[in-house]
Amino acid sequence: MTTTEVAPLPLGTGVDEAALTVRGLGKSYDGRAVLDGLDLDVRRGECFALLGPNGAGKTTTIEILEGVRRRDAGEVRVLGEDPARGRREWRARMGVVSQGEPAGQALSVREALDHFARYHALPRPTDELLAATGLEAKAGTRVSALSGGQRRRLAVALGVQGRPELVFLDEPTTGMDPVARRQFWELVRGLRADGTTVLLTTHYLDEAAELADRVGVIAEGRLVDVAPPAELGADLRRRATVSWLEGGARRQVVTERPADVLRDLLATTTRGELPGLTVTRPGLEDVYLQLVGAVPATAGGDPA
Ligand SMILES: Nc1ncnc2c1ncn2[C@@H]1O[C@H](COP(=O)(O)OP(=O)(O)OP(=O)(O)O)[C@@H](O)[C@H]1O
Numbered sequence: 388m389t390t391t392e393v394a395p396l397p398l399g400t401g402v403d404e405a406a407l408t409v410r411g412l413g414k415s416y417d418g419r420a421v422l423d424g425l426d427l428d429v430r431r432g433e434c435f436a437l438l439g440p441n442g443a444g445k446t447t448t449i450e451i452l453e454g455v456r457r458r459d460a461g462e463v464r465v466l467g468e469d470p471a472r473g474r475r476e477w478r479a480r481m482g483v484v485s486q487g488e489p490a491g492q493a494l495s496v497r498e499a500l501d502h503f504a505r506y507h508a509l510p511r512p513t514d515e516l517l518a519a520t521g522l523e524a525k526a527g528t529r530v531s532a533l534s535g536g537q538r539r540r541l542a543v544a545l546g547v548q549g550r551p552e553l554v555f556l557d558e559p560t561t562g563m564d565p566v567a568r569r570q571f572w573e574l575v576r577g578l579r580a581d582g583t584t585v586l587l588t589t590h591y592l593d594e595a596a597e598l599a600d601r602v603g604v605i606a607e608g609r610l611v612d613v614a615p616p617a618e619l620g621a622d623l624r625r626r627a628t629v630s631w632l633e634g635g636a637r638r639q640v641v642t643e644r645p646a647d648v649l650r651d652l653l654a655t656t657t658r659g660e661l662p663g664l665t666v667t668r669p670g671l672e673d674v675y676l677q678l679v680g681a682v683p684a685t686a687g688g689d690p691a
Pocket of ligand 1: 439441446
């Protein structure tokens with residue numbers, strides 16, 4: 388299993404490439420450690436997805452990076468600054484889509500967007516935001532009367548309204564229908580094309596695979612692996628499961644050399660046939676489940 392390298396605090400170096408750098412991040416609630424030596428690097432212009440089970444500490448990490456939650460230990464730089472001392476001008480360079488309710492409940496969607504546009508130097512036009520988030524038909528509806536998925540869309544619109552350099556998206560598509568989710572993916576691709584750095588958390592592995600240049604998996608308070616989605620858990624992916632039927636019972640072998648296993652098996656059969664033969668390798672979900680310790684490391688996966 389690949390583990391994130393623990394470098395000796397190269398903070399302040401390579402600032403041009405790093406949107407954010409985290410070393411040894413620690414956070415406890417009521418004496419219970421949630422983050423315990425987390426290291427993370429996100430490059431400028433990349434889309435990074437933070438994965439992990441419920442309660443793993445994803446929101447805690449993001450809130451520390453946003454400067455709205457205090458850390459107990461570690462070094463953090465976001466857009467060159469320590470979030471614990473982030474100034475207003477620094478905050479203005481970031482967009483935040485948190486898990487909470489969007490502001491402006493008593494306003495219509497259009498009024499809310501127009502209202503918050505005043506806080507940004509160069510806001511995206513309201514009509515552009517309504518179109519990008521599929522909220523045109525709801526422009527006149529009160530925010531408090533929106534459905535859960537529509538509220539998430541508005542939260543996303545507000546989060547990117549100020550053309551942020553770096554946008555934090557905490558479970559942005561939870562509650563969105565499949566059409567809205569795809570619309571959101573387009574929006575994120577557009578942000579990336581403009582050079583915006585995106586850090587998102589999600590429980591949807593297809594979303595991470597679709598959007599992220601790299602994914603990081605949090606478990607036990609640390610990042611246990613960081614890689615492009617197709618390469619996550621490289622060691623685990625090397626193992627294939629060869630399975631076949633023998634005397635009515637299913638047999639299986641987990642191996643890094645499936646071709647060798649197949650050759651040996653075929654050599655022992657009389658008619659050169661192996662009933663029910665499958666060769667499978669772990670897919671992203673299998674690898675993820677193994678990384679977070681939800682299933683043993685030998686579990687099978689998608690057909691190879
Ligand atoms: N303000 C708080 N006080 C006490 N415990 C907290 C507080 N905020 C979070 N926790 C606890 O810290 C742990 C991590 O929570 P966090 O919200 O960061 O996880 P998460 O990975 O974002 O989870 P989810 O996927 O469910 O959103 C959880 O066990 C949670 O109960």
